[in-house]
Amino acid sequence: MSDKDNDYLYRFVFEDFGVRGEFVRLAASWQAVREKHDYPRLVEQPLGEALAAVSLLSATIKFKDSLVMQIQGDGVLRSLVAQAADQGTLRGMASFEPQADGTGLDGDRILGHARLVLTAESPDGERYQGIVPVEGGGVAGAVEHYFAQSEQLPTRLWLAADSRVACGLFLQRLPGEGSDDEDWQRVLMLAQTIREDELLSLDVEELLHRLFHEESVRLFEPEPMAFRCGCSRERVGQALVAIGEGEVAQILDEMGSIEVNCEFCNASYRFDAVDAAALFVKGAGDAPGRVQ
Numbered sequence: 116m117s118d119k120d121n122d123y124l125y126r127f128v129f130e131d132f133g134v135r136g137e138f139v140r141l142a143a144s145w146q147a148v149r150e151k152h153d154y155p156r157l158v159e160q161p162l163g164e165a166l167a168a169v170s171l172l173s174a175t176i177k178f179k180d181s182l183v184m185q186i187q188g189d190g191v192l193r194s195l196v197a198q199a200a201d202q203g204t205l206r207g208m209a210s211f212e213p214q215a216d217g218t219g220l221d222g223d224r225i226l227g228h229a230r231l232v233l234t235a236e237s238p239d240g241e242r243y244q245g246i247v248p249v250e251g252g253g254v255a256g257a258v259e260h261y262f263a264q265s266e267q268l269p270t271r272l273w274l275a276a277d278s279r280v281a282c283g284l285f286l287q288r289l290p291g292e293g294s295d296d297e298d299w300q301r302v303l304m305l306a307q308t309i310r311e312d313e314l315l316s317l318d319v320e321e322l323l324h325r326l327f328h329e330e331s332v333r334l335f336e337p338e339p340m341a342f343r344c345g346c347s348r349e350r351v352g353q354a355l356v357a358i359g360e361g362e363v364a365q366i367l368d369e370m371g372s373i374e375v376n377c378e379f380c381n382a383s384y385r386f387d388a389v390d391a392a393a394l395f396v397k398g399a400g401d402a403p404g405r406v407q
Contacts, residue, residue: 121280123337124170124203125319130331132298133289138282138319139170139340141205145281147342148207151381155211157225158192162209163276164254165197167283169207170340171272172258173199175285176235183234186249186257190227195254196379204343206379231257233265262287271303275314282314284322302327344380351375351384352394360395367391 121142128135145163154162169184176182186195197207229249236242245265249257255272262270269288276282286306288299305326317325323332355363355373366373373386386394 122340123319124174124340125337126174126335127323128333128335129298129302129327130333132295133291134299134302135287135289137171137174137285138322139167140319141166141170141281141340142279144205144340144342145276145279148205149278151379152208154209158209158211159278160276161186161192161225161254162195162197162207163281164274164283165195166205166207167274167276167281168254168258168272169197169199170205171283171285172233173201173203174338175287176233181234181236183232183236184258185232185234186226186229186254187232188226188229188249190225190229192225198345200343200345203338203340205340206342206344208379210378226253229257231261233261269299271306273306273309273314275311277315280315284309284314302330305330344377344382346377346380346382346384348384352386355386355391356394363391363394 121140122144124137124139126135126137141163145166148162148166149159165184165186169182172184173182181198181200183196183198185197187193191212193210193212195207195209197205199205226249230246231249232244232246234242234244245261247257247261247264250260252259253274255274258272259270262268268290271286273284274282284306286302309322309326313322313325319334319337323334354375363373367388371387373391375384375386376382377384
């Protein structure tokens with residue numbers, strides 16, 4: 116595996132028929148997410164897969180600001196959240212039952228009864244949201260089910276994550292005259308021969324050659340991906356303003372200060388009475404909340 120392929124998303128097309136694809140490998144960005152929390156392996160693997168998946172979806176679903184993928188269930192893993200912004204930045208987090216060590220658990224018991232929520236947002240506040248049940252197959256199966264139900268486009272997804280990298284391979288049959296079922300089935304048959312260790316280790320050129328060397332595949336220039344959390348002092352201040360001055364004053368009376376922790380990056384923002392008072396004057400976004 117070459118470092119040049121790390122933290123990049125690649126698009127490719129089959130030139131002789133209507134099938135498109137994407138490949139992503141996250142290394143430094145995946146490590147940045149892992150370093151923020153001490154997740155057990157039970158949680159870490161699906162979270163890495165979710166980050167790879169939302170990276171692939173960000174290149175597939177049209178949006179102008181943020182794409183958020185959530186899987187919410189009643190199993191050991193309560194929720195996964197993976198977010199991609201249009202600048203190629205990522206963040207993610209998970210919540211889970213802390214006493215669970217994952218011993219003897221299969222995929223269905225990890226998520227339990229779950230649903231996938233996919234939300235695309237634009238800077239002007241426009242929002243699109245799709246919700247589908249998760250019916251087995253983990254993160255990849257949930258995304259495939261979303262496309263079958265919402266986009267009605269034949270789509271397949273292969274995901275893998277270990278302690279080093281998180282990877283994903285995406286294939287989609289395109290509508291139109293150039294799309295033939297025989298070609299689509301042949302591509303799927305070839306793609307299904309990929310092993311997890313190959314997905315995690317092969318360069319994109321090696322991977323495409325390994326799978327589709329008898330096909331004419333055009334690979335486009337890579338798009339960089341990177342970890343970045345969108346939290347800030349200003350945004351926390353805006354959230355407190357939205358709560359209302361009376362509610363903030365009551366919290367300060369009871370607690371002495373307000374501390375807000377970001378679930379994505381573990382940053383801590385503290386507001387005392389002076390800081391909070393500054394929130395409710397003109398220019399509240401510039402209030403001096405303190406980062407710890």
